[in-house]
Amino acid sequence: MNMLFERKREFNFTPDNFQRVVELINHKSGIFLSDRKSDMVYSRLARQIRRLGLTNFDVYLDLVEQDAAESMHFINALTTNLTHFFREKHHFDYLVKIYFKELFAKGQRRIRVWSAGCSTGEEPYTLAMVWHGMTNKPSNVDFKILATDLDTKVLDACRQGIYAEDKLDSIEQPYLKWFKQTERCRSDQWEVSEKLKQLIFFKHLNLMEEWPMKGPLDLIICRNVLIYFDKPTQVKLVERFGELLSKNGCLILGHSENLSANKSTFHSIGKTIFRKQ
Structure with a gap:
């Protein structure tokens, strides 16, 4: 050293x-x-x-x-901000093919999602794209995403929703319709559709401080954030996530994270997807 x-x-x-x-x-x-x-x-x-x-x-x-x-x-x-659209695609596949359909089957017409550690916005915008891309969903569901981050600079970028062209490389063709070159873009930039922006509320939040939301939330996505905390802090944060989630609510973590110390609160259904006990 x-x-x-x-x-x-x-x-x-x-x-x-x-x-x-x-x-x-x-x-x-x-x-x-x-x-x-x-x-x-x-x-x-x-x-x-x-x-x-x-x-x-x-x-x-x-x-x-x-x-x-x-x-x-x-x-x-x-703080480190490394992400891309449709990162760990299996998470979004699970939400579309299984979890959201479970909520519809229960007659739920209000769905609340928290993207905790949203970085430059690719994660919540991906959520908005897959939501709009779902077929046969009830037309009257109130779906909203709270996206938070510690870094105020990346939140400014999130709200603008303008991305370099190479950021769109990970997006499959059907979803590219949500991006347009507007007067706010340079020649190598694309802006997210206003329809996606309307689903998302971006807010500055320090996970170590008081959280303003009261819940219940149906889904919390906190990927590759816990790795920056020590083990006791990780355990405490996951406990707080559990308190906010609805019964059988869903928590999604990053590929290198696990809930070995919170097994009484969540059970794993594989691929860093967890459901509240």
């Missing part, structure tokens, strides 16, 4: 202030950073330090502790 810091002399990035970063981001967001993340921390925060015209990490971290706006920039810089 010391060899890593030998290369980072521009802003006096030392093991002590790396540890301070680790403690700050954990306190503010619950995210846990291992020693392996020192290169990432340095490169992302050094950009912000240069932008502010500061001279070293200690001065910058003092500012983060004192200034709410810079604290949010700090969180935004250290």
Whole structure:
């Protein structure tokens, strides 16, 4: 680890202030950073330090502790936003072919979904596309998606709904109709249809703080988010998800996540899809 810091002399990035970063981001967001993340921390925060015209990490971290706006920039810089449309497609197949049909069979006419950790919006927009693409669904179902993220910058991108052309590569032909080149787009960009946007409410939310929604929710999708927290925090978050979900509600996690410590609340039906007991 010391060899890593030998290369980072521009802003006096030392093991002590790396540890301070680790403690700050954990306190503010619950995210846990291992020693392996020192290169990432340095490169992302050094950009912000240069932008502010500061001279070293200690001065910058003092500012983060004192200034709410810079604290949010700090969180935004250290969160990772990697996603794409129809990521882990089997999850959406399950919702369309099985879960939503179960809700219709019960006569349910109000469906509420939470995309927790929505990143740049591909996940909730995919949900909106598959919902509109369902055939033989009741015409009077009130379907809404709450999409939240810790990073305020990506939420701005979500609300705009404008994506680079290569982002559409993972979308099958029938769903491409939901994208148009509008006057707000560059030549290599496409904007999501307003009809999809109307189904989604984007909101800033720190999972470690109070949640404004009361439930019950029918579906929570929180994929590749729990991996950034330590085990006790993961267990607590899943318990809170369970409290919000309706009876037999559905929780979907990322491919590397599991609920081994929450078996009394959820049972697995395979492929990181879980139903409330």
